[in-house]
């Protein structure tokens with residue numbers, strides 16, 4: 635009798651960066667060493683990279699630390715606003 639893995643895990647865990655179009659999403663980056671924050675420069679990310687892989691590709695432009703963290707920010711929540 636094999637219980638197998640729990641079935642409540644998502645089957646599709648890899649989301650590519652291209653699943654988050656820049657029109658709608660900003661990728662914020664954080665350095666855990668020095669606290670530097672920025673926005674991901676998508677032009678420097680190779681095609682096919684998943685958001686799960688992304689933190690390993692980051693290198694802090696300030697202190698040079700590897701493996702920052704990211705946050706995907708949905709920028710059109712609530713629709714368009716007019717000032």
Ligand SMILES: [Zn+2]
Pocket residue numbers: 665666667668669670694695696697698699
């Ligand atoms: Zn840093």
